Amino acid sequence: MPSSQTLTILIILGVLMTFTGLVLSNFTSIDNSDFLLTIGLWLIEVPGMFLLLLNGTFIKTIYSRIVMGLLAVVLIGSAFKIMHWPFQDILIVIGCVGIVVVYLIHFIKKPVKKRLDYLKSTWVSVMYLGAVLRLYHMIPKDYRILTTVLMILALMDYMLPKIKNKTLFE
Numbered sequence: 001m002p003s004s005q006t007l008t009i010l011i012i013l014g015v016l017m018t019f020t021g022l023v024l025s026n027f028t029s030i031d032n033s034d035f036l037l038t039i040g041l042w043l044i045e046v047p048g049m050f051l052l053l054l055n056g057t058f059i060k061t062i063y064s065r066i067v068m069g070l071l072a073v074v075l076i077g078s079a080f081k082i083m084h085w086p087f088q089d090i091l092i093v094i095g096c097v098g099i100v101v102v103y104l105i106h107f108i109k110k111p112v113k114k115r116l117d118y119l120k121s122t123w124v125s126v127m128y129l130g131a132v133l134r135l136y137h138m139i140p141k142d143y144r145i146l147t148t149v150l151m152i153l154a155l156m157d158y159m160l161p162k163i164k165n166k167t168l169f170e
Contacts, residue, residue, distance in 0.1 A: 119153055
């Protein structure tokens with residue numbers, strides 16, 4: 001797994017790409033200028049997830065192993081969907097809902113809950129339940145911006161004290 005420094009640099013690059021994409025898509029007529037925006041948002045969310053996992057307590061618990069198994073169920077369901085085999089949707093739903101339930105159990109059993117814990121549990125819930133709702137075309141694809149906003153808020157809550165103490169790259 002990459003170091004916290006590498007992930008932080010990737011997140012900073014994602015922020016820069018996002019702002020560049022916003023400027024290009026709103027103030028120029030360049031074709032596909034929103035591509036940079038999309039990649040930038042992805043570069044914020046994915047390394048952000050790994051950064052919070054790497055520096056959190058979840059990965060050290062039994063719950064993380066259960067979630068890994070449920071992620072495998074989601075991946076198998078996705079492979080079934082690509083191959084047009086039966087039971088694809090049910091596997092994806094079981095995996096996604098299971099991840100949310102396991103993470104919420106982990107959250108509830110935590111003795112001390114900080115704002116970052118609430119943001120992370122909200123992100124997990126919105127991410128995976130949104131994926132299920134999207135699977136059944138119950139919500140538009142644009143809901144993904146909500147997960148990105150939640151991740152940015154969680155990253156700000158995690159990084160701002162480190163920036164203040166000048167320990168972000170340590």
